Amino acid sequence: MDFESKIISREISQLLWEMEKTVGTAESCTGGRIAEAIIAVPGASKYFKGGIISYVDEIKESMLGVDSQVIAEQTAVCEEVAKQMVVGACKALNTDFALASTGYAGPTGGPKEIPIGTIWLACGNMEKQVTMMIQEDHGRDINLAIATNKVMQLFLDFLKSEDKIEIEG
Secondary structure (H helix, E strand, O other): OOHHHHHHHHHHHHHHHHHOOOOEEEEEOOHHHHHHHHOOOOOHHHHHHEEEEEEEHHHHHHHHHOOOHHHHHOOOHHHHHHHHHHHHHHHOOOOOOEEEEEEEEOOOOOOOOOOOOEEEEEEEEOEEEEEEEEEEEOHHHHHHHHHHHHHHHHHHHHHHHHHHHHHOO
């Protein structure tokens, strides 16, 4: 894990500790890399409950409650599936927050309309999810590293906004 990822993980750790909140992951293409980034900080068992690697649609549907019709109409690599993965992970793992990824990391993958390197990232809670799509093909390993870093930063930004709301509220 690179230095930037470790800094982001530490910041996430500190916020979750302070907020006394929990997190889990729902990963498809990243296959556990997001969970690995979260647990890189000692003491992660205080706030990280676990992850579901839903590499195939069947698991997205059965374990995370992703709507099969959405997958049929939009494929598993879309914003709505990423959002549903966050909600499903929060429910299945009984967490306050979750991070999710779904995409085509390469070297082969989906339909022509969704090129290799297209990855949807999401994080949030049951009520609110934020998303980001990346479309960069730098080869499988780099695509996955970029996706992991981006979703961790997205989650850090989300936590900071949630923490601010709690303090103001």
